[in-house]
Amino acid sequence: MAGYRDLLRTPGVGRIIAAQLTARFPNGMTSLAILLHIEHVTGSYGAAGLVLAATSVGQAVAGPVTSRWMGVWGMRRVLTLTLAVCASAITALAVVDSVLPVYMGLGLVAGLSTPPVQSAVRTIYPKMVNSRQLTPLFSLDASLQEIIWILAPVVITFVATQVGTVPALILIVVILIGGGAWFILSPEVGRVRIPRSRRSFGKVLAKPPVLLATVVGFLLIGACSAVEAGVVSTFGHGGLEAGLVLAVFSIGSLAGGLSFGHIPMGPWSMARRLGIVAAGLALTMVSLNVWWLGGTLFAAGIGIAPALAMIFAVTSASVKFSDTAEAYGWVGTGQLIGAAAGSAVAGLLIDGVGPQGAYWAASGFAIAGLLVAVLFFRGFPDLRHRDASPIPDTEPVPTIT
CATH class of the missing domain: 1.20.1250.20 (MFS general substrate transporter like domains)
Known part of the structure; x- marks a missing residue:
């Protein structure tokens, strides 16, 4: 544990870990919130499953594509664009009263535009610490991300069942924008430039x-x-x-x-x-x-x-x-x-x-x-x-x- 304490004393490491965990916190909330919301508005778990499937397909397709774009247009531009589109799509899912194909389309857009925070931060890490600290940093990152999977489902289930599914989706948008902005504006994101891949x-x-x-x-x-x-x-x-x-x-x-x-x-x-x-x-x-x-x-x-x-x-x-x-x-x-x-x-x-x-x-x-x-x-x-x-x-x- 002493090694982790030394790691967190490295300038910027604690901040970038906290920022990326906050930016990724919606990852542990979105699927469950969409499931609960679409089931609520349609009365069908089957319909909710289709919207979730569309969202997952979008995320799977987008992952390597948007990550590669960061080497072409820069991390901040890609992260900002995807953040804006994703937040808009989830907001539309929350407030638009429509039919299943529209919900599926919005889910697909939300998936395709999921900000590639995970790829960005793990690309940044080698530039923040010395070589001896890199493996412990990857370990700390993998460990702390469990906080997302412990807390996020509890929080979103409570909000969705006690307040409503629309406020639950809006809460996701708020955290997505706040956490995403914190991460995007972190100095390390601006300093690290990914070369264009050949x-x-x-x-x-x-x-x-x-x-x-x-x-x-x-x-x-x-x-x-x-x-x-x-x-x-x-x-x-x-x-x-x-x-x-x-x-x-x-x-x-x-x-x-x-x-x-x-x-x-x-x-x-x-x-x-x-x-x-x-x-x-x-x-x-x-x-x-x-x-x-x-x-x-x-x-x-x-x-x-x-x-x-x-x-x-x-x-x-x-x-x-x-x-x-x-x-x-x-x-x-x-x-x-x-x-x-x-x-x-x-x-x-x-x-x-x-x-x-x-x-x-x-x-x-x-x-x-x-x-x-x-x-x-x-x-x-x-x-x-x-x-x-x-x-x-x-x-x-x-x-x-």
């Missing part, structure tokens, strides 16, 4: 570590989404137990990231971290008792933030600086698709065999991720004796075998 769009995925990070992220987040569906199915939408168990899951991730995420990373590190997740999720299938699920999910969560930290670190260390934003965009897209796939597979199994089917799905995703990490361990760079800084654009990109 590679064609999508070529960065040909780098084995980036492809592995994208695939592993897809499977890891798929497992987490299946867990969320399973917990809600087990205890019900209104059950206090569901919120508490999911909070414990996130607290496990937070604890794991702060305790172990900074450990030097070798080619086998991803397998070890995913092994913790897979073992914990496999144990959930023993019992659906609230205490058992809480304990096993806490154990599984210990590996999540460290695994995410490694995803961010190996991505940064394996590409030129001009390609980092697009690479993180692809990694984010993989995670979004994983979230949708995990929820879909878990939902089908819940309908077929009951809540325990979701935990089967979660374990399957986690075990698949572990197998990928084991079978392709040589594709992960060895960061035990080097830092996670991007490759300077003036140097050739080494081939990793």
Whole structure:
């Protein structure tokens, strides 16, 4: 923990972490708020699901595109434009009384214009700290983002159910604009200039570590989404137990990231971290008792933030600086698709065999991720004796075998 304290004393680090967490806070609120609002105005969860699907498709498509644009037009311009369009689309969703296709169109626009804050901040990090601090910074970032998933759903559910779904969506817009402005106006965002990439769009995925990070992220987040569906199915939408168990899951991730995420990373590190997740999720299938699920999910969560930290670190260390934003965009897209796939597979199994089917799905995703990490361990760079800084654009990109 002393290393993290030293890290936060570095000028600008605490501010940029707080700003980006605030700017990304709506990410933990928007899907749930749209679901509740569209169900309220249409009376159909099916319609709400279609609007959510359109939003998710927009986010998945936009991630690498808007991230790459930051190297063409600059971070502040792209972030400001996407922020304005996204806030307008969510506001329209809240106040416009229309038909399902219109809601789907607005959801798609909101997804396409989601500000690429995550790609931006992880591109900035290597320019803010020395090489020794970069891996701990990625770990701290992966750990603290759990705050979003612990608090945001609770806040938006309370507002939507106690005040109304329209105020809930407007609250998202307020936080989106306030947090986004704070991040955009941060000095670091203005100082860091991403060089224009010389590679064609999508070529960065040909780098084995980036492809592995994208695939592993897809499977890891798929497992987490299946867990969320399973917990809600087990205890019900209104059950206090569901919120508490999911909070414990996130607290496990937070604890794991702060305790172990900074450990030097070798080619086998991803397998070890995913092994913790897979073992914990496999144990959930023993019992659906609230205490058992809480304990096993806490154990599984210990590996999540460290695994995410490694995803961010190996991505940064394996590409030129001009390609980092697009690479993180692809990694984010993989995670979004994983979230949708995990929820879909878990939902089908819940309908077929009951809540325990979701935990089967979660374990399957986690075990698949572990197998990928084991079978392709040589594709992960060895960061035990080097830092996670991007490759300077003036140097050739080494081939990793």
